Amino acid sequence: MGKTILIVEDEKDMHDLYSDIFEGTDYNIVRAYDGDEAFEKLQECKPSIIILDIILDLVPGDTFFMYLKSMSNEYSGIPVIIASSLSSHSYRNLKEIDPHLVFLEKPFTRERLLKEIEAKLM
Amino acid sequence: MRFLQTLRNILSSRLTGFDEIQNFLDATNDPIFVLHRGELIKNFNRQVTELFGYDKHDLVESSILKIIKLEYVPHVRKAIEEAWGCKPGCKCPTFDVSVITKDGRDLICELDLNRTEYGIQPHFRDATEHRKRDAERELISNINKIIASALDIRDVYKAIAVELGKRINFDRMSIALLQPGNNAITTYAAVTSYGFTELPEGGSYPLEGSILEKVIKSGSPFIVNDTSQQKLTTDRKLFKEGIMSRVAYPLIYKGQIIGTINLGSRRVNEFGNNQVNLLQQIAPQLTIAIENSKLFCKIKEWNTELERIVEERTRALNAANIEMAKKNMELERANEELRSLDKMKDNIIRDVSHELKTPVAHIEMAMALWAEEVKKDKNSREKEEKYRRIITSNIRKLQKDIKGILHLSILESGQFQYKKEPIHLEELVNQVVMELLLLAEHKGLILLTRIPDHLPTFKGDREEITKVIYNLLDNAIKYTEKGRITISAETKEKELEISIEDTGIGIGVPKDKFYKLFERFYQEKTRSDGIGIGLAICKTIVDAHGGRIWAESDGKGKGTAFRFALPYLNSAQNEQVG
Numbered sequence: 001m002g003k004t005i006l007i008v009e010d011e012k013d014m015h016d017l018y019s020d021i022f023e024g025t026d027y028n029i030v031r032a033y034d035g036d037e038a039f040e041k042l043q044e045c046k047p048s049i050i051i052l053d054i055i056l057d058l059v060p061g062d063t064f065f066m067y068l069k070s071m072s073n074e075y076s077g078i079p080v081i082i083a084s085s086l087s088s089h090s091y092r093n094l095k096e097i098d099p100h101l102v103f104l105e106k107p108f109t110r111e112r113l114l115k116e117i118e119a120k121l122m
Numbered sequence: 123m124r125f126l127q128t129l130r131n132i133l134s135s136r137l138t139g140f141d142e143i144q145n146f147l148d149a150t151n152d153p154i155f156v157l158h159r160g161e162l163i164k165n166f167n168r169q170v171t172e173l174f175g176y177d178k179h180d181l182v183e184s185s186i187l188k189i190i191k192l193e194y195v196p197h198v199r200k201a202i203e204e205a206w207g208c209k210p211g212c213k214c215p216t217f218d219v220s221v222i223t224k225d226g227r228d229l230i231c232e233l234d235l236n237r238t239e240y241g242i243q244p245h246f247r248d249a250t251e252h253r254k255r256d257a258e259r260e261l262i263s264n265i266n267k268i269i270a271s272a273l274d275i276r277d278v279y280k281a282i283a284v285e286l287g288k289r290i291n292f293d294r295m296s297i298a299l300l301q302p303g304n305n306a307i308t309t310y311a312a313v314t315s316y317g318f319t320e321l322p323e324g325g326s327y328p329l330e331g332s333i334l335e336k337v338i339k340s341g342s343p344f345i346v347n348d349t350s351q352q353k354l355t356t357d358r359k360l361f362k363e364g365i366m367s368r369v370a371y372p373l374i375y376k377g378q379i380i381g382t383i384n385l386g387s388r389r390v391n392e393f394g395n396n397q398v399n400l401l402q403q404i405a406p407q408l409t410i411a412i413e414n415s416k417l418f419c420k421i422k423e424w425n426t427e428l429e430r431i432v433e434e435r436t437r438a439l440n441a442a443n444i445e446m447a448k449k450n451m452e453l454e455r456a457n458e459e460l461r462s463l464d465k466m467k468d469n470i471i472r473d474v475s476h477e478l479k480t481p482v483a484h485i486e487m488a489m490a491l492w493a494e495e496v497k498k499d500k501n502s503r504e505k506e507e508k509y510r511r512i513i514t515s516n517i518r519k520l521q522k523d524i525k526g527i528l529h530l531s532i533l534e535s536g537q538f539q540y541k542k543e544p545i546h547l548e549e550l551v552n553q554v555v556m557e558l559l560l561l562a563e564h565k566g567l568i569l570l571t572r573i574p575d576h577l578p579t580f581k582g583d584r585e586e587i588t589k590v591i592y593n594l595l596d597n598a599i600k601y602t603e604k605g606r607i608t609i610s611a612e613t614k615e616k617e618l619e620i621s622i623e624d625t626g627i628g629i630g631v632p633k634d635k636f637y638k639l640f641e642r643f644y645q646e647k648t649r650s651d652g653i654g655i656g657l658a659i660c661k662t663i664v665d666a667h668g669g670r671i672w673a674e675s676d677g678k679g680k681g682t683a684f685r686f687a688l689p690y691l692n693s694a695q696n697e698q699v700g
Contacts, residue, residue, distance in 0.1 A: 013484050013512045020491050020505070055476055085479035106483035109490060 002026030003121060006047035008038040008064065009083075010056050018051070021110045027117075035059025035067075042068075042075060049120055051113075054084040054091065062094060069097050079120040083108065153231075157242040161185040161202055164241060173248060175224030186244060191220035191228060198233070205235040205242050212237045218249060261285050262403050275415035279310060282404065286385075290397050294365055294386035298334045299412065300379070305329050307381075314363075331355025333370040334382045341379070343371045343398050348390045360386055369393035371401035373409040383408060478523060481516035488512040526655040529589075530642065533662045540583040540666055547611055547618065548573045550584065554591045555609065562599050568606035577611055580618055580690040586663045587688075590671075593656045594622040594684045601682070602626030617669070618690045623683040629675035636673045664688070 005027050007018050015031050022029050030045045032038040034057040038050075050068075054061035061082065069076050081102045082091065088103035095101050102116050147154050147167035153174060158164035163181050170176055174189060181188070190198050198219060205214050214235040221229045230253055231246040264285050283295045297310040309325045329335050331354055336344040346354065346368040349361040360368065365386035372379045383401055385393065492509040495502075532538050551573055562569045591609075598607045605625030612619045629636060640661040642654070664671040664686045671686035 011480070011484070013488075013516065016508060016512065017484065017487050017491060055480075084476070085483045086476050106480065107486035107490070110494065 002028055003048040004028040004030060004045045005117070006030045006032060006038065006041055006045060006050045008032045008035065008050065008056065008061065009053045010034060011053075014053070021113060025114070033057070035061065035064035038064055042078075047078060049117055050078055050080045052080055052082050054082065054086050062091060065094055065101075066097060081113075081116055081120070083113075152248070153246040155181075155186055155244045155246075156238075156240055157186060157202065157244065158240070160206075161187050161199065170246075173223075173229070173246075174221060180224065189221050189223075191222055194219040201233075201235050202242060202244075205237050208237040210237050210239045219246075221246065257289060258400060258403065261289055261400070262407070265404050266407050275412060276310065278408070278411050278415070282383075282408065286400070286404075289400060290385075291387060291389075291392065292385040292397075293388045294360070294384075296384045296386075297373075297381060297408075297412070298332070298370075298384060299373075299381035300329070300334070301326070307332055307334055327356070333357075333368060333384060334379075337370050337372045337382050338379050341372070343369060343401065345369045345393050345398075347393075350390075364388050366390045367392045369397055369401070371398065371405050373405055373412065375409045375413055380409065380412065474527075478520065481520045481523075484516045485513050488516075523655070526659060530655055530659050530662065533659065533666070540586060542581050543584055544579045545582050545584050545587060546579060547577050547620065548575075550588055551591060551609055551611070551620075554588060554595055557592065558595050558599060561596075562607065565599065565602070566604065567599060567602055570606055570608040572608060572610040574611065574613070578613060578618060578690040580688050582667045582688065583663075587667070590660045590663050590686065591620070591622070593660050594686075597656060597684070598622050598624040598626065598682070605681075613690075614687065616689055617687040619685055619687045621683055621685040623681065625681045628678045628680040628682055629673060630678045633675075636675075639673055640671065660684075660686070 003026070005022070007015065007029060009015055009018070009031070010033055019029060028045075030041050030047065032041045036058045038052075038059075041047075042050075052061045052065060056064070059067075061084065065080055065082070068078070068080070079100065079102075080098065081104055082088075082094070083104045083106060084091075085106040088105060091103065095103075100120075102120070104113065104116065144165065144167070147156075147165075148169070150167065151169065153167065153170040153172075155166040155170065156164045163184055163186050166176075166178075166181065170181075176189065186202070187195050187198060197217065201214060201217070205212075208214065214237070216232050216234050219231055219233045221231050223229055230249045232249050232252070234245040234247075236243040236245060265282055279295075279297055286292070286295065293315040295314075298307045299310060300306075301308055305328065306326055307329055309327070329338075333344055333346065333354055333356055336354070346357055349357040349366055349368060352358045352361060357368070366388055367390050368384060368386045370382040370384045373381045373383060383405060385397065385401070387393065488509045492506070495505055551571060555569060555571055559569060595607065595609065602624040603626065607622065607624045610621050610623070612621075629639070631638070640657045642658040661671050667688050669686055669688035671684070674683040674685065675681065
């Protein structure tokens with residue numbers, strides 16, 4: 001059984017693209033459409049890594065990230081890759097909370113994403 | 123001095139007979155003694171007898187110290203000793219002594235000790251008159267002091283009454299001043315020894331029949347020796363309260379009689395030259411004090427007025443300050459709004475660029491994955507369809523957003539010319555419904571139109587109004603998963619109200635934030651139509667037509683109603699347009 005990736009993304013098209021990206025890999029994909037749903041899924045699937053969009057309905061990605069990192073349980077240690085079409089410059093403050101945070105600007109290639117995930121899970 | 127000279131002349135003519143000297147001594151007005159040895163009296167003139175009451179046998183060969191009051195004795199003894207030490211013709215300093223008269227009274231006298239060849243000649247001068255003058259001087263000086271120091275004229279009057287009372291007898295003092303117009307009098311400071319007075323302080327009475335009238339007519343002081351004769355109106359009044367005689371002295375300022383100082387006594391014939399002279403001495407100062415007081419009152423009035431003005435100005439200034447503070451607060455609020463607008467602008471740029479970049483990213487990633495599939499020769503129909511769909515829908519989204527931005531920027535540029543053509547709403551709604559009917563049916567939604575017949579015509583830009591209805595209906599379909607969408611119109615007073623109601627997801631923001639839905643780039647994520655520009659376009663168009671647009675919803679999941687109202691033309695205008 002492979003490791004679980006929680007993908008938090010509001011667009012169905014993007015989720016479809018992620019499915020294709022991870023097709024043929026060992027990873028289990030869990031979809032969440034906003035931050036609120038992501039918290040529920042977090043407890044259900046206990047992911048090894050989270051891929052997080054910023055612009056989300058209800059609880060946006062940056063809020064979710066800050067909340068996650070402030071938690072005192074094991075969830076706060078889960079590595080996060082932020083994947084957004086926003087420039088990483090606007091969110092450099094998130095890097096201060098977690099220096100290991102990876103910021104991927106959309107569009108990115110399949111290779112790039114898989115490489116980042118591997119690096120995090122090593 | 124003349125006396126001394128005469129005395130010297132007599133002595134120089136070597137007259138030796140005491141009789142001659144006696145005659146000379148008797149010819150002077152003052153009591154004079156001759157001491158022939160020590161303090162012993164050799165002789166004295168008849169004035170000694172007249173003033174002090176002593177006869178020759180009372181005093182001759184007695185010590186002069188016998189008639190000097192005890193407390194003055196040492197001084198007199200010493201002075202006599204010193205006088206004996208002087209050469210004849212020498213005059214010793216004058217000093218005051220108190221003489222005891224034969225009937226036991228004390229009489230204050232000035233004493234000169236003249237050294238002559240016959241011995242010492244003590245020369246007494248009755249100082250009572252001097253004392254009186256001194257006392258008067260003191261009185262006037264006191265009054266002047268009071269006048270100079272008192273700010274309230276009433277204090278001056280009262281102090282004058284007290285000071286005058288030390289010198290002369292009276293039972294009533296008042297100051298009577300002419301009122302402006304010169305036919306009435308105001309009484310001030312009616313000071314009495316008996317309390318009640320018919321002419322009290324502050325009282326006003328006619329000039330006619332008053333003592334002041336007499337003074338003005340004669341230009342000099344006026345004395346009433348017996349008020350029982352009741353020659354004056356005021357005599358009658360004062361007689362009732364027991365005043366038997368009166369004197370009034372004019373107070374003259376700049377050649378004009380401004381009033382009188384009046385004294386009254388319970389005795390007849392109380393007032394004469396003595397009192398008039400005293401009043402004469404204080405009248406000028408009193409007049410000045412009265413005028414000063416008038417001036418002071420005026421200054422006080424001015425001050426009060428000035429204070430009132432200052433207070434008024436201060437109040438105005440305070441009001442201005444408050445106004446300024448308000449303006450500052452408004453400015454601060456405006457600044458705050460600007461800052462928040464600035465932040466909003468940043469957010470808008472961020473969000474808009476995100477919304478524009480996202481479909482591009484999706485297209486790019488879909489194409490990359492598709493290309494990979496092709497390369498690996500794993501291309502399935504299913505995947506190809508999926509990528510094509512992703513790419514097409516994202517391109518459409520981009521097109522729509524870009525079109526929206528362009529449309530809004532044209533509408534907002536101020537260059538856009540709205541047409542003014544008569545619009546028949548029913549026609550226009552039907553056209554939009556036809557365009558979107560398929561889309562609604564595809565989602566299984568019921569689309570109802572309730573447009574009454576004979577709606578009033580209104581003037582506007584048909585194309586733009588069509589866009590408004592299209593946008594609202596398109597949104598309704600987009601955010602409704604099941605149920606129905608109703609388009610209705612209603613004629614209100616002066617307005618035609620068009621509603622698009624759905625049974626969809628509703629609006630998640632609080633009601634007081636509904637207006638924000640119509641702001642450019644405002645995104646309520648759940649009902650975002652891309653960059654959040656469709657409703658802003660609707661509002662711009664409706665506003666340009668003099669109408670209003672608003673949203674109604676009971677909350678999330680409870681459906682939404684978008685309504686807009688446009689002013690319609692009355693029948694006369696309809697004819698013109700038609």
